[in-house]
Amino acid sequence: MVDDPRRIKISDFPKDGNLKSQIEFVLRYAILAPSTHNSQPWLFKIESPECYIYYDPKLVLLEADPKTRDLYISIGCALENLILAATYFNIFDFVGYGPFQNKYHLATVRFKDYTGAGGEKNDLILGTITKRINARGLFSAETVPLNVINSVSSLAQEYSTHGINVHWVTDKKEVLELASLTAEGLKSAYHRSSFRKEMSRWMHNSLTNSKDGLPGYALRMPLLVSFVLPILIKWFDLGWLLSKLNYKSLSSAPLVTIITATNNDTSTWLKVGRLAERIMLEFNSLNWRTSIFVAAIEMGDFHKEVQKIIDTDQLPQFLFVVGKVDMLHKSTPRYELHKKLIS
Numbered sequence: 407m408v409d410d411p412r413r414i415k416i417s418d419f420p421k422d423g424n425l426k427s428q429i430e431f432v433l434r435y436a437i438l439a440p441s442t443h444n445s446q447p448w449l450f451k452i453e454s455p456e457c458y459i460y461y462d463p464k465l466v467l468l469e470a471d472p473k474t475r476d477l478y479i480s481i482g483c484a485l486e487n488l489i490l491a492a493t494y495f496n497i498f499d500f501v502g503y504g505p506f507q508n509k510y511h512l513a514t515v516r517f518k519d520y521t522g523a524g525g526e527k528n529d530l531i532l533g534t535i536t537k538r539i540n541a542r543g544l545f546s547a548e549t550v551p552l553n554v555i556n557s558v559s560s561l562a563q564e565y566s567t568h569g570i571n572v573h574w575v576t577d578k579k580e581v582l583e584l585a586s587l588t589a590e591g592l593k594s595a596y597h598r599s600s601f602r603k604e605m606s607r608w609m610h611n612s613l614t615n616s617k618d619g620l621p622g623y624a625l626r627m628p629l630l631v632s633f634v635l636p637i638l639i640k641w642f643d644l645g646w647l648l649s650k651l652n653y654k655s656l657s658s659a660p661l662v663t664i665i666t667a668t669n670n671d672t673s674t675w676l677k678v679g680r681l682a683e684r685i686m687l688e689f690n691s692l693n694w695r696t697s698i699f700v701a702a703i704e705m706g707d708f709h710k711e712v713q714k715i716i717d718t719d720q721l722p723q724f725l726f727v728v729g730k731v732d733m734l735h736k737s738t739p740r741y742e743l744h745k746k747l748i749s
């Protein structure tokens with residue numbers, strides 16, 4: 407497909423082009439980041455040598471993400487992809503987290519001229535950005551080797567100086583407890599009709615042409631169900647069913663990764679997003695799949711139970727699982743970059 411946003415050839419980087427065209431090229435990696443409900447809440451303004459990153463206020467999820475933490479984490483994931491790609495081509499200079507005058511302005515990335523010298527020659531990670539998907543469904547019993555966890559955890563070291571830490575949960579009993587909390591969190595969300603109405607707007611059938619949201623195939627729904635479920639959840643509380651499916655999926659995973667932080671402010675959320683994306687990409691590059699579940703963190707007071715399980719005073723900010731799955735579903739859609747560029 408000509409317009410497949412994931413078909414990015416490293417050799418197409420415009421070496422002889424101007425910095426603006428090079429920034430546009432690396433932004434194609436940014437927009438492949440995961441985002442809450444696949445809402446893709448980012449906007450980019452290029453003022454060479456800088457790129458300003460904004461959020462789109464129209465894409466705030468008032469019911470699922472009233473604190474906007476997941477919006478910031480999503481943009482942190484996009485920022486990480488952008489920095490990884492720019493570092494690869496050796497045009498990354500600096501990232502600033504503000505504060506900025508415009509409240510929608512979240513970060514500024516400064517680039518430097520391309521000199522032909524290679525950056526961190528990590529083309530495996532760039533390839534992984536184009537292939538990573540949020541892998542829903544059941545995980546096999548294969549455990550994640552300790553040496554893999556140890557090597558991935560080294561990526562988190564620099565973040566601990568910012569009060570951001572990663573917890574690795576492999577104990578089966580604890581994984582089951584986290585699965586229960588996730589299921590309870592989802593149930594409580596689906597009790598609210600306002601949450602269901604919002605959710606149903608983001609769920610699409612599997613043949614959708616929509617460039618955002620959650621197509622049925624990504625949620626592993628049979629084709630016919632994907633046409634009916636978005637309508638049903640709007641009117642009926644199917645939280646009992648969806649929480650069961652989430653429980654089964656999470657409890658089958660051999661590893662749960664939880665990111666916690668001392669602070670609970672917007673620049674911390676951006677950094678949590680960057681770290682989460684970096685770790686998820688690393689696992690994916692090693693052929694381990696990742697899947698995000700934030701219900702136990704976002705809903706009600708369940709995060710306090712999560713804190714007890716992992717024995718921390720820091721606030722849980724993000725949770726994803728790691729494991730092997732038999733089959734990957736098709737990747738989710740994205741808006742073309744030009745739809746996310748503002749002048």
Ligand SMILES: Cc1cc2nc3c(=O)[nH]c(=O)nc-3n(C[C@H](O)[C@H](O)[C@H](O)COP(=O)(O)O)c2cc1C
Pocket residue numbers: 438439440441442443444475476477479480483538539540541542619620624698699700701737738
């Ligand atoms: C901050 C954040 C929270 C998310 N929360 C959940 C979640 O609770 N459950 C879920 O199934 N997916 C969750 N996702 C995954 C998104 O739905 C997924 O990234 C999006 O649909 C795009 O698909 P992709 O990651 O396969 O590219 C979350 C993603 C982000 C960045």
